[in-house]
Amino acid sequence: MSFPVSAITLDLDDTLWPFAPIGARIERVLDDWLRRHCPRTAERFPIPAMRALREQVFAERTDLAHDFSQLRRLSLARAMELSGDDPLHADTAFEVFYAERNRVEFYDDAEAALARLAARVPVAAVSNGNADLAVIGIGHHFAFSLGAREHGAAKPEPSIFHAACERLGHAPGQVLHVGDHADLDVVGAHRAGLRSCWLNRPGGDGGIARWPHADLRPDLEFPTLTALADWLDATQPALARPAPLAATPPPESCPA
Template sequence: MSFSVRAITLDLDDTIWPIAPVMARAEAALGAWLQAHAPRTAAAFPLQARRALRDAVEAEHPHLAHDFTRQRLISLQRMLQAAGDDLALVQPAFDAFFAARCEVEHYADSLAALDRLAARVPLAALSNGNADLDRIGLMHVFAFQLGAREHGAAKPAASIFHAACERLGCAPGEVLHAGDDIEMDVLGARRAGLRSCWINRPDAAGVRRAWPAGEARPDLEFPTLAALADWLDAAPHPMQDTP
């Protein structure tokens, strides 16, 4: 399929880098920090207990579904308070977690593909997560980063897609959103009037996910960002439409 694209919005976690190993390292870093600075909290809240508390905080505060940072801070406060440790440790504990959360390992194709995409059209990062592109070292290829926490609502809400389009100076139909999540990225973008690209990376066994029956398919589907860059390189100039 060929159509004009004036800008691209991109998901981050599991689109540019895999999130599971990042979160495993971040939780390990938090556990080590607590062991060193708040050993009573570390003893009372091993990894599984921390996860259970995070789930409880999420369930108790549905209005914070878009704000993973605030959820994490509430969890840390409860942990330290329950263990009798100093609540002044909440922020440094979060800082230890967040530093590791921003130590990502990109998919092999991501960096070169981002450079190629950014050379063609403006890119904007559009994520429900709280990764910091300045810390990660990728902000230079993006016009801006819009997170759910800053916007006040998470994908698939149409408002976050529309806010990105407004900042890009484009109508929704002129913007392509690319991401891995079927509901949050592909269907959310489509409902908001954007073009959609499903980045459907194969798993460790080389198997790609099947598109759910009954749902209108995305405009594009690729296994890598490099393949999206190939498509954009072959597409018409961003301001031209294919007859």
């Protein structure tokens, strides 16, 4: 399939890097920190119990479903309060969490392929997570980053896709959204009027997932980001990166 692409919106977690190793490391590092600084919390909430408490807080605060950072802070403060530690430690504990959250290990192809995509068209990050592209070191590849916390709603809500398209200066049908999640990324983009690419990376056993929906399919499906960059080269060889868009000031926000 071939169609024009004027810009790309790109998911981050499990698209540029796997999140599971990050999540496991965060739990270990936070547990070590709590044992040193909030021992009563660490004793009452070892890793499995802390995970269960976090899920409970997430379930209670559906109004904050778009804001993983605030949910994480609330979870830490709740654990400290229940354990008899000072909940003011939650801010420092969050800083420990956030430093680890931004230590990522890219998929082997991701950085080079991202550079190829960004050399052709504007690329914007659209994520429900709270990664900091500047801290990670890839912010220069992106026109901007739009997170669910900043926007106030998470994928698959159409509004976050539409907001990204507006800032890119292109109609939704001219923008290709790329991500790993069938529902949040592909179905969400499709319903918002964007083109969609399902990045269906092989699992640990080398197999790839089957598309789960019968009523719609992604416009594109690739096992690597390199394959998408190859497709862009092959189908749109004359495409050149347009002049930078006039800057649209992002809404005021706090760090994720």
